[in-house]
Amino acid sequence: MVTISREQAICMFYCELYNESNVVKLSKLIDDMNNIEICYSDNPTEPMLLCQTRINQNPVKFKTYISRNVISKDNDREEHKSKYRANQQQVVQFLNTCFLPYDPGSDQLYEEKNVTNGDIFSTLLQHTEIFNDKSVTSFGNWCSSKKVDFLxxxxxxxxxxxxxxISVRSLYILNKEYFSKTG
Incomplete structure (x- = not known):
């Protein structure tokens, strides 16, 4: 599951692209409102503005978003832990989530790039130790045997x-900031 940061939610609320200039501008709008905070009820992809007192009155129903700085620190800790517990099934899930052979329709999460098996293998080595003693060729054979989607x-x-x-594939690659939230 992908976590939506407070900054992303603010851009979503104002129907603006998620980029640094919009984050600064739109965050200031909300921060300047007295006793108003961005939150959600059931679905984090549907942000709303609500009085902070109302959020405090019913914190089970209204949840606030976490800042991307806090999420980033948590991701670093989680990434370090997950590197040592990954099994083959988790690796397949990671590859099938991070390297898509089709357009997922989300420019904010995925970017189209031409990559080699070596590029994918190099990325994978940063997230698991399963393939530390393997070559790119053996990784490619393993992917074939597991029927990994990017193939x-x-x-x-x-x-x-x-x-x-050199052989390259045109894949849609998940932004690196979300890698630790997969598999």
Whole structure:
């Protein structure tokens, strides 16, 4: 599950793109309102503004968002812990969530990039120790045996200036800030 930060919720509330300039501008609007806070009731993707007293009166019904700075610190701790407990099933889930062969329709969460198996393998090594003694080739074979989703995207051969050829896949990659929230 992806956590929505207070800053993201504010941009969502005002129907603005989530970027640094909008975060600063829109956060100031809410911070300048006396006794008003952004919160949600049942669904964190539906932010609302409510009087802080009302939120305090019923904290079970109205939940506030956590700042991205706090989430980032928690992610660092969680990422460190999850690196040592990952099993093969969790690795498959991680790969299927972070490297999509199709457009998920979320520009804020995913970015289209051309990547090699080596790029994916290098990213994976930062999140698990299962493949520490493996090569990129054995990783590719393992992905084939597990039918990892990104393999549905056929690789394309790219030629570089020195006439070397390399296979790349055009995948939708989850923004790194959300990697620790998967699998």
């Amino acid at each position: 549905m995207c056929k690789p394309k051969r790219k030629r570089y200036a020195n006439n070397s050829m």
